[in-house]
Amino acid sequence: MSLLQFLKSKTFLIQLALAVVGLLLFIFLLQWWLGYTTNHNQKIQVPNLHKKSLAEVEKSLNELDLGFIVIDSASYNPEYPKKSVIDQNPEPGDFVKEKRKIYLTLNPSKFRxxxxxxxxxxxxxxxxxxxxxxxxxxxxxxxxxxxxxxxxxxxxxxxxxxxxxxxxxxxxxxxxxxxxxxxxxx
Known part of the structure; x- marks a missing residue:
């Protein structure tokens, strides 16, 4: 049997159809699983944390099922209260998923x-x-x-x-x- 005859045979076409159906089924299941495990379409709006103390930040973020990490202290800014949030990432108004960490920069208690x-x-x-x-x-x-x-x-x-x-x-x-x-x- 030549290669051209094999490609036209019923056995080859059935195997090809099964492979295409299997691939489409795999893609569908993968897409469904990713949507389920990554909480697709879920959005939590990040609150404005500027000028808030760490206690206020913790309370606000716990209510929204979000966490925070203090990454840095900036140079002292007398316009902000001591040990309050100067900057945050993601920015206020951005949308995130639950259990996301918000990165905070705090105002030191005095000039260095x-x-x-x-x-x-x-x-x-x-x-x-x-x-x-x-x-x-x-x-x-x-x-x-x-x-x-x-x-x-x-x-x-x-x-x-x-x-x-x-x-x-x-x-x-x-x-x-x-x-x-x-x-x-x-």
Whole structure:
């Protein structure tokens, strides 16, 4: 029997029909099973969790059969309450399925501490720029000490106390400069 005759035979056509029916049945059952196990067409709208505490978040999400994971703390934002939600993923209004995890970013309880850099010998302008670039505020209450260099930094103060290299202060703190008077002790 040649190949062409075999392809035209009744046995081959029956086997081909059974294979096609089996494949279609498998696809139908697979689609039904996936729809059943993945809760197809089920939607839960994600609530807005911004500015809520973790206790409020847990209560809101438990009612909706959702979970949460705290992934990070952002830099401190004084417009948000301490330890409250600053950002969430998925966004409010998005639709998710039950038991989905919502990823949260929290507001820390204070500004992070930043080490004081070595500014001794720098000009007032250089020191001001450097301090502002790392997150400090520069006060206008300058203290002048006898020194040959005019407006050269000879120290730093915070709340009236002198601070030194390596000390740490919360970001956004105000630092006052101790500057040379340019007279050199005349």
């Amino acid at each position: 501490d930043v080490a004081i850099p070595d500014l001794n010998g720098k000009t007032k302008r250089q020191a001001t720029t450097h301090l502002r670039s790392i997150g400090f505020k520069v006060g206008t209450n300058y203290t002048y000490v006898p020194d040959i260099g005019k407006d050269v930094v000879r120290g730093l103060k915070h709340n009236g106390k002198q601070i030194g290299l390596g000390d740490k202060l919360p970001k956004n703190s105000t630092i006052d400069l101790i500057l040379g008077d340019g007279r050199g002790g005349e």
